[in-house]
Amino acid sequence: MYTFEIIVGTTLGSAEYVADHLAEKLIEQGFQVNIHLDPKLESLPIDSKHPWIICTATHGAGDYPDNIAPFALQLQQSSPDLTRIQYSVIALGSKSYDQFCNAGHMIDRQLAKLNAKRVTKTFEICTLETPIPEDAIDGWYPQWLNNWL
Template identity: 55%
Template sequence: MEIDLIVGSMLGAAEYVADEVEQQLLDQHQVTQHLDADLAELKTDGSHVWLICTSTHGAGDFPDNIEPFMSQLQQERPDLSQLKYGVIALGSSQYDSFCQAGRDADQLLQDLGATRIGERLEIDAVEEPVPEDVALEWLPQWREQLEAQ
């Protein structure tokens, strides 16, 4: 199974998490990390799985590097009924918009027909100073559910 790791990061935390997750996945999967994702370059036919790893910026906004991709999905509204995906959302519970970008990405993909594998992971910077550790604890269960597909 090939995995497209789509990263949204402003200050680098989501990139660090994505790097650690990628290293763990490489033992069994081909992984391509996308810091500037473009829908035209991604497979939506079920041959690839998308794993979104994004922080939340501002008042619940997508980070600058993933915002064009999310806008592209909203405008083009592709049929993603063959696509399976996962979401790792980073945020701070000090804000009302906690993990909003990850939640919005999750909802958008579902609205376009995609099927989420496992539960969305929400990492709270207040509770978890090392978000990579939380992601690596979550990853084995996500992989099991991926393999069961």
């Protein structure tokens, strides 16, 4: 059984709400979940039983939110071997910006570069189209879960 490590990048709280909603669904299925609001590479297990879910908003001009930026920098600077990590990315943003969901796509590219295994393509949530972003998880979750079972 997996223990999902949900790594959250949030500025205004939407990504945290999405992560909490996803965690509830995973727990209902019997999985264990750890949510990381201040993620640090050294506090995350790097093995096949602890898949990572990155749930991040995009801040400013396509940047990482402040709470996840140090983690992204850690990945870049230390270049850990993540071949044992499976991951998914949930990216939040507004299509009114040129850099829609850019933080999610940047972390996805970084994880792939470090040999982590992407389970599904990045799930984008537009906060203009989905005013309550966690509602988007309900439609996405069943198909996503099939990739893990």
